Amino acid sequence: MPYDNLTLGSLLRLLLDRLDRDVEAAYRERGLAFKPRYTSIYRLLARNGEMRVGEIASAMGLSQPSITNTLAAMRADGLVEARRGTNDGRERIMTLSAEGRAIAGDLDAQWLQTAAASASLNGDLGLSLEQLLRDALAELDRRPFRDRMGDR
16 A cells, blocks of 8 residues: 555544545635635634734644744635734734625535535445544544653
8 A cells, every 4th residue: 555654643644634635625626715724724713704824823723933933824715804912012813804705605505515425435445434533633632642642
């Protein structure tokens, strides 16, 4: 098999690259300037209206610099807007832009297709890949990978 020489990290990156490539192609076919990495932030802002960058990072369990980079890309694509917070001049409060809100219906349609493709993959695998990943993350929350590296 061509994947026998790949390690866990390489396999996960390859899987994510393939999923993202195909989903991004589907967005482009719909005429959407949207990337898969935008999805969770977009959904948070659509649900909450506005959020501080730190709140988004906390909700996603990712670093603030990572979220800031993704928000900068979303801003460049015209999907979000930022305003300064009232307590701290450095604080940024993010909202979906008018353009970001306008594509909600197209995104919902695309996400239904993505969910169907995910269900198809899960069926072929005979397991829920999403649940497997959730379980793996929960186990790493319980006992980090670094701690496991000392096991013999």
